[in-house]
Structures are given as C-alpha cells and as structure tokens.
Amino acid sequence: MNAPLPVQVTRETAASAYERVATTSNEVAGRLAQRLAAETRGEVLFSPADCGRYATDASIYQVTPVGVFVPRSTEDVRIALDICRDLKVPIVPRGGGTSQCGQTVGAGLVIDFSKHVRNVLDTDSAGRSVTVEPGIVLDHLNAHLKPLGLWYPVDVSTAAQATLGGMAGNNSCGSRSIAYGNMVHNVLGAEAWTTDGALHHFRRFDESTGAARMLGERVRQLAMTLTPEIEKRWPKVLRRVGGYNLDVFHNQNERPYTTDGSVNLAHLLVGSEGTLGLTRSLTLRLAELPRAKVLGVVNFPTFYKAMDSAQHIVKGVGSDGTLTAVELVDRTMIELALQNPAFAPTVRAALIGKPDALLLVEFAGADKPMLLNKLKQLQELMGDLGLPGSVILMPDDVPQKALWEVRKAGLNIMMSLKGDGKPVSFIEDCAVPLEHLAEYTDALTQVFRKHGTRGTWYAHASVGTLHVRPILDMRTDGAPRMRHIAEEASALVRKYKGAYSGEHGDGLCRGEWIQWQFGPRINDGFREMKRLFDPLNLLCPQRMVDTPRMDDTRLMRFPPGYRVIPLKTALDWTPWDVQNDPATEKTTAPGTGGDPAQGFAKAVEMCNNNGHCRKFDAGTMCPSYRVTRDEQHLTRGRANTLRLALSGQLGPDGLASEAVRDALDLCVSCKGCKRDCPTGVDMARMKIEFLQADRKKNGWSLKDKLVARLPEYAPLASRFAGLLNLRNRSALLALLGERLFGFARQRPLPQWRSRHFFNGTPQGATREQVLASARPVVLFVDTFNGFFESANAQAALQVLQAAGYTVHIAAKEKPDGKHLCCGRTYLASGMVDDAKAKAGELLQAFQPFVERGMPIVGLEPSCLLTLRDEMTVMGLGAPAQALARQAVLFEEFLAREAAAGRLEQLKARLKPLTKDQPLLVHGHCHQKAFDAVSPVLEVLKLIPGAQPRLIESSCCGMAGSFGYEAKHHAVSMQMAELSLLPAIRNAPDALVVADGTSCRHQIADGAQRVAVHAAVLLARQL
C-alpha cells in the first residue's frame, strides 16, 4: 500500500512507562504499560489525554480505558493479548472508532489496529477473494482492487474511515445490501485469537480442523438445542445484526449466509463486536465492479406513499439482481439542499413540482441498454402505482454522482444543528419488513411528536432500514426520553416483526435489547457462546451479554455533573452559545446558551466523533492525520482533547494545558475541517483561542514574536536586505538561527529586498480617483507580496488596469510609513489583541470604499480571507461584516467579472499559451476552505489555449511559519510529499500556479520548481 510513514512514535523505556503510568493511574496499568513497552514494538499511550481520546466513538458514550496500544504488527497484538491475560486486563479492539453504539469504548486496553495492522495479505483475482489485516480501511482496499475490476461491495457510508476489522465486528451493511448482502454474506474466512492465546482459522465448518472445529462443534450443539426458539424468535429480515449469528447452522436471514448452503465458522465472529476473538486476518468475497449504473428519481406527493411504494419497487423491478439501491430523501433534506446554492441546481433537476419525498432507485450491471430498460420498467411501474410521470431519469454518471453527494450533504447539514439538543442515534437502524415500512415510519413519527421532538428520515428503503435521529439534549432529560422512545420504537419493531438492530450493532446502546429481541433462552445461549470463546471474559466484558442499561448516564460523554470551566474568550463564539427547540430546530439568540466558556465549549462539543476527518481522499482535512495516522493529530482527537480540557478532565490548567499544546502542535490551521467537517468544527479558529490562552499564561517565544511582528519590522528589515539574506548563504548562520529562533536550518528563509512594492514609485489611482470611478478596484497588498514578492502585486495591478479598472492601492488614510496588515501573523502566534489593532486600522482605511460597495481585492489567500473569517469574530461589529462581504481574492473578482461579461477588454489582450503547455494549479488550503479554487481555474482559462489542471492535494505542509520551524520540518515535508510534490515532479514541463506564498516556497524547496501567482501568469500573457 502506498501509505505515508508515521513520523511520531510514542516509545519509551519500560521503566519510565511504568513510573509515569503508575503514578497517574494504578499499579496494574503501570505494569501493563511497562510490559507493552518492553515486549512489543507498538506504541504505548497511557496519558490521560490519550485515554480520553479513545474513551469515545461516534456514540453518546464515554468510558475511559486503562490505556491504549497501537500495535506495529500482528505479532505485537499476540504479545499484548498474552500480557493482558497475565495481568487480567480486558481488551477492547478498535478500528476507525466510528461505531454509533459505543462498541469501542470500555475500561480495558484499547488496541487500535488502524494505524499499522492494515496490509493486504493475498489477492486472488481469479477466485475473487482477498485476505487482509483488520486495520485496512474499505476505501483503501477498494483502491487496491479497482485495477483488477473488482471491489468489496459492502459499501458503508463511512467507507473512507471504516476498517474491515470494524466492519466485520459490527456486521456492517452498505447502501447496496439489497444486491450484495451484509458483511456476514461476504466473509469467507477469518483468523482470530481467542483469549487463551490460541490462533484459530475459522472457515467452512466441514473443512475446519483442530480447536476451531471443536469450538464450532460446541456452538453447533448449542444452536441445535435452541432450534425451535431460534425459529420462533429470530427476525426474518436481511438487516438483523444484533446478537451473535447463532443461526448460521439454521439460517433465518432473508438471504442465505453462504451461496452453497454450507456453514462458515467465520460468520460467528462477524457481528460479535470484538467479544469473541481478536481478528488477525479476514478473507473476503469480492464482486465485479459494475460497468454501468443508472438512476431513477421517483417523486412522491406524500412521505407515506414513498414508504408504501418501496415494497412494490423492490418486488416489481428488483427480481433480476440489477436493483442495487432504493434510498430515501425526505422533504427536510430536499429543503436543506435547496437552501444551499451549490446543491440547489442538482436537486432542482431531480424534482417534479414540490414532492414530499424522493426515492433514488439505482440499477447497476454490465449492460447499459439493459439498465435503461429497467428505468423504463420503473416508469411503467410508477404509472401502475398511480404516479405516472413521477420519475426523473438519470442515465449518466455525472448527475447521479452529484445527487448522491447532495444526499450526503443534507445529512451533514442536519448534524450541524447548534445547541445542546442533537440528533441522537439509538433507534436509527431498526429494520422492518417492507410491507410494514409505511405504517412503521408513520407510527414512529407520532412517537417523536408525542415526546416533543422530530427526526429526519433517510437512507435504505430497499431493505426496510430507514435512518432517523430524534433530537435530544443528552445533558438534561435526554437519557430518560431516549429510553421512552426506544421502548415505544421497540414495540413497533415487535409488532411488525422486524429487527431492532439492523445496521449499527449493539454496543452499549442496544446491548440490553438483545435479550428483548431474542428472549431469555437464546440470550443464555449467547452467554454460553461467549464463555466458549472467552472463558476469562477478557474481550469487551459487559458487551453483548450482561450489558449495562442504555440510559446509564454515568457511561455517557455528558454525565451528570459535567461542567465547563469558565473562560473569557478572545474571539466571538456566541453563535454556538445557543439552545434549540427539538421540534422546530429553531435556535435561541447568540450568547443565550449558558456556556461558561462563552460558546467556545459548545463549538468544541459540536464534534460528535463520527470520524469523517480520518480520510485520505481528495480534499484538505486533515493533513497532520494523513501524515501521522495518530488519533492525537486528527481533528477529532483535537476536539476531544479540547472538550476534555475545557471540562476539567485533563487537570486544572484547562485550555492552557500541555495535553492541548501537544494535540494542536501539528495542526497547520489549514481550515480543511472548517469546510469538510460535517458539524463545522473549525480547528484553525480554535487553535487561535488556545494559542492566546496558552501564551498569555506561558509567554511568547522569540520565534513567536519574530513571526507575529514581521509586518511591523519588515520596512526596517528590508533596508538591511543584503545583511539579513546572508543567513540563506551561510550554514553557520542558519544553524545559529535554528538554535536561537527555532527556524529549520535546511530551509532558505524568504529573501528580503531593499526595493519592494511599498517603497517603489507610487502607482495606481488616488483615493479620490477610485471613489469617482465607474470601474473601481481597491487592491490590498499584503506584507508577503509587498515586501518579498513585489512582482505579484505589480502583475495584479497590471492585469486589473489592462482590464479597464481604476485600481487604488490600499493604504492608510494618513500615511505613517507603514502598510496595511490583516493581522494574520499575529493570529498565528495567538496575539489576538494585536491582530485586532491591525484589523481596526484596516477597517478605518477601507471604510469609504466598503460603504460604496467597492471590491477589496487581495492576492494572498491567507491574508485576504482573514477579512472574511477571523476579522468577523473579533468583536469589530457591523463594519467588519460589511468589509467581509466586499473582500474577494483576485481570481474570485475576475471570475465574477468575466461571468458578467465585463472582461472582454482583457480577454482580447491575452496571448495564447504555447500549444499543449501543461498547466498545474495547487490551491491554497484557505482557498479550498472558502471554495475559492475554481475561480482560479476559470480565470486561467481566459488565457487562450490554457487547460489548467488542479492538483488533488491536501495542505502543502508549509502553512505559514509551520514548515519553517525546525521541529516541524520533517512533518511539513511529509505533508508535501503526500501528493503535491510528486504531482509536480511527474510533470516536469508544467507551469505551476500556486497563489499562496508558503505553497510557492514549499514547491521551490521540495521540488526545486518555481511556482507563480495566477496574476503573474496572466500578466505574462498580456
């Protein structure tokens, strides 16, 4: 696998591990840590912050483990198991930690398989099977299989995070389970350790030998004694994942577990949630990648009709195996998507009038004409069902993909509800037979109403598993209300002969419902099964059998007595300090939520641990995790650390604690999470808050001051350019710089210039001229483009003037020899007060232009976008908001003008690029966060012949001063090597455009190539 190397390995000597852990925890924990450190090569993480980060998953629960172990290999796992058995410490295996029911939280040693134990061991493309280690992520496996025309088809929504070990643990199910079945239908074999240390090969029962065979025989006997009970009590639906698969010997599932009727012992482990064995490897059945897909979007006048129609669709057009999904989008989701300008056109294209619900009906297979015929059949069927003309046909891939994205985004918007009431997952995957779906959803909606809440319905109508999360406040009365709703929902599930747990497993949330579902005799059978596999009760005790109550608030993330330490924040977080009405989702006024940390704690608590940030696909979030694969260096890990610190769970230092410093150390403030996190966790802004609190307490370093005050001393320093630039030519001076200030000696620092933009001949129009102009532009030249790369500012001026604009270079109203500054460098060092002062000057200077609605155009993304982001939360009031509305990047402005037909003059002057000249574009992270990358491509396309191609890159790794710091140099380079630098090296003849100052420096340092600002390329073509 092409995976980045981890850069941080937490290893310490066995003796110090013991000392450290034993003093903060207990003797057993100390010995455990000591032995793990001495006897394995894995990472031993026992600090309170590490334990806290692994105390939660995507559920509402929190249980602090004894410690965390990150094995480097399966051999480490084996040794850890032996040590735990010796010391009688329970084990909680874990993959991505995206379970929704609390499966991965427990008071034992958490073993995280996801970082290292993730190899593909064997691929048999002819036999369509693959053997993998449990920590591999589904998307990564499928990327490996794609060239072979194969895939693993259990396509869970968390495909980018979910590990195969975790998917097997939960018996996960994908959107296309109607065609491919659940996890259990697609596992061919498993190697696993039982707690006695024996490694078993679980496979076909009739081919099994040794201890595995004996275990299988005992379970078979158990199942046989329970046959009448199993027949009577077992839900007969595809989507039953609760309890153990004791029915493998006498299948009760709608779909047989094996294609040839054989019994496979590996299926006993599937869905056992880590309670029976520790998986070492899994052998999986693969499917051919569908060569074609078509989508029919059925519009329904009522939600009830949609639900009622699902059964007819499945029966009517689903018999030949080409029907792969029937997914629901309800009115709330439609409305949410319509409100979003990016999604509105896609949704509108799927609507006929004002439907109450949509069903997205997908067919897939090898033969497109045959699939088109299926769409026709769907149309006819809907006519027969009294809804002629209700289907929008989407035979092409692009609109299909766009619509699936909308569905995903709608859920994200729903999850971003501010206030303490949150959509809670606890009955979100009950499965009922399709013929009862309409009545079930209708009745459950009434239940929600009765309890003063509501839920938005979505997902898998094809298999009777509709997701819904009622809004509950888990800090107040959420737990008892959850219980009431769960009880009423369970009565409905029983009435309609469904499965209470139809996708997300049992864990803490549904463990107690296993006995309810299967009855006491089968439950005793489960207990016996657990005893056979794990007689020492070391694997996830009190899960699956003898489980706690779902509403035991002591096990929750917000237990009784959860308190936030009062905090006076530097930035305005009051929009998060609100409460909401669970029935209407309306929120109260900002600042009224009762947060002692002025909204900051509530902003942090928005992280619901869904793990979406553990991703490696295109996009920005989260570069430090991509490089390290450490939970600590992940947006989720950081949010959890902040939450623990703000609630006093990491000691009295609160925000200014060492644990927070460590967790935020590698955050490059790229704002990737601001854009990508479904709940809007904005760690870059949170880091500013931390830096301010931390440095106020612990003081600013010399390096902090040098970075922050650059805009102040730049005019003076530029006068000594020759002298200061010596540092880049003398290894000794570079070394001295590293020792004194912490700047990496390997890095050349930006070159000072005695002649720069600000001391050159004044250019551009005067204030008066621009105020009187019909085509005005105010150009904001920042410190970096002004002092270090003046050519960029010159180029921008030239292009704007060539396009016929009257350009005024922004300057202080009363000149004092200093330029205007956005305050970015101060923010990056936690000097919020100084940043505010700079922002105040800027506001004053821009006021007359802003009042007249003139565009304020900037070149450096991190500077200009500060005006649209941080400046609006510094308490500067309406003028700052008004400025934010006018502030645009150079390309955003030009793209807007081009779209309005106002750039004809410029277009006529632009000379073509040399034929076939490759042109690569790297977007600055903040451009990506503000969706400001596509304007760069649009504007470059104004150059005749230009075909700009975007590099699918995350952060370049330089990130302001981050990459210049000696302690971050290695991580910085690894971030760049993830995709940016290889892409540039692979295109040796390409012109490279990068608007960010630090990105250009990183490209120069790492690939020895010159990247230019888009303005420079445009100016060159004039």
Ligand SMILES: Cc1cc2nc3c(=O)[nH]c(=O)nc-3n(C[C@H](O)[C@H](O)[C@H](O)COP(=O)(O)OP(=O)(O)OC[C@H]3O[C@@H](n4cnc5c(N)ncnc54)[C@H](O)[C@@H]3O)c2cc1C
């Ligand atoms: C937003 C969201 C959407 C989701 N969508 C879906 C969906 O579409 N379909 C679906 O089925 N689920 C879904 N889930 C639930 C969850 O993502 C899946 O169950 C996923 O497969 C879990 O994978 P993981 O790697 O995170 O496992 P984890 O949560 O880390 O672990 C899952 C279980 O497996 C056990 N386990 C992990 N590794 C091992 C091992 N090596 N040996 C033994 N036991 C092990 C754990 O102890 C635990 O019991 C969703 C969750 C979220 C938050």
Ligand code: SF4
């Ligand atoms: S930070 Fe955002 S993306 Fe990451 S787990 Fe939390 S809510 Fe999910």
Ligand code: SF4
């Ligand atoms: S700002 Fe960037 S590095 Fe920091 S947590 Fe968010 S995505 Fe990760």
